[in-house]
Amino acid sequence: MTASTFSYALEVVNLKKAFGGLAVTQNVSLSIRPGERRLIIGPNGAGKTTLFNQISGDLRPNSGSIRLFGSDITHLPPYKRAHFGLSRTYQIITLFTGDTLEHNVTLGLLGLRRARWQMWRPLSFYGNMSAEARRTLDAVGLLQLATHAISDIAYGERRRVELAMALAQQPRVLLLDEPLAGLSNTERATVKSLIASIPRQTTVIMIEHDMDTALDLAETVTLLNYGRVIVDGERDAVIADERTREVYLGT
Ligand SMILES: Nc1ncnc2c1ncn2[C@@H]1O[C@H](COP(=O)(O)OP(=O)(O)OP(=O)(O)O)[C@@H](O)[C@H]1O
Ligand SMILES: [Mg+2]
Incomplete structure (x- = not known):
């Protein structure tokens, strides 16, 4: 089965x-x-x-349903959602700070960090974790820091490690919670191009x-306010919508 077999990658209903x-x-x-x-x-x-948090399974909804490529995942624990190809980053960094970049990424790949073991992968995928971790770090320009402790690297670099770890899962659906927060202009440009380079399979x-x-990265936009979807649709239409202006400008 390929992603294109399904109408929707993710469907959230009345959550x-x-x-x-x-x-x-x-x-x-x-x-x-x-x-x-x-x-x-x-x-x-x-x-x-x-x-x-509800999509990833970190929180249970009170009601409603969540489907990933047609499968109901509403009641699955987070690691089982990972089996269906869901991966995420967090608003607050969750790396092991005393550990090296390489080891953090290796643990992530092994699924020990957040139980991200993905059963559909061939065993060979897990063959050489260390090499894979280094490739992952290389892809985000951090290979030269592979043996440094997380605590020794800059905040923007930590965010890139997290993003690299999520990408290394080759997820079918990737949730990014404020990947640009707290970054300098230079780091922002780096992370932006990293996100722009994510393949369409994801x-x-x-x-x-x-x-x-x-907005440069987005095709569609959902505006939430007080827990409700206020506007949702094509990027330019949502930005031009007067309800969006109301939420942001109070006019
Ligand atoms: N575990 C929790 N227990 C109680 N209240 C919570 C919990 N998690 C979130 N909230 C409350 O739910 C509301 C929404 O929080 P949430 O973190 O989802 O907002 P957000 O849109 O991500 O905001 P931000 O842009 O600041 O990250 C807030 O009022 C928050 O205090
Ligand atoms: Mg938030």
Whole structure:
């Protein structure tokens, strides 16, 4: 089966999540096509990360459903979602800081870090983890730092390690939670071109506040506010929509 067999890479239907009395995801529905580049925007606290957490399985929704390439994954634990080709990065970096770049990436590849073992891969894929880890680091321009501890490298470089690890899974759906946050202009340009180079076999869903950069990468945009989808569609239409202006400018 190939990705193109399916109408949607990801379908979220009527998802709801509340923390105590606070409704953070309110009837959210999304349909994302294979290969699509979707940007998720919205003010702080809109529920963007909470939505990702439910898609990745880090959080259980109260109701609603999530399908990945036609399979219902709503009740699967995160590592089983990885079997279906889902990979993500986090808004807050989750690398082992005392460990080297190479070792972090190797653990990620082995699936020990977040149980990302992917059963559909041939065993040969796991044959030479160390070489694979080094190739992964090379792809993001960090090979020369492979034996350094994470704690010794710059923040922007750590973000690139995380992105490299997610990409090394060759995911079918990749969730990026603010990949550009806290980066300098130079690092931003590097990460932007890295994201732009992700192959079409991977569907990319990205949360990002830096619209100047993120809009260039996006084809479609979903605007969330107070846990609801306010507007969703083609990039230019969403940006031009007066509801988007209302959310951002309060006009
Ligand atoms: N585990 C939790 N327990 C209680 N409340 C939570 C929890 N996680 C998130 N929230 C609340 O849910 C709301 C949405 O949070 P979320 O992190 O999803 O926002 P966000 O859109 O990602 O914001 P930002 O742009 O600042 O990252 C916030 O009010 C937050 O305080
Ligand atoms: Mg967030």
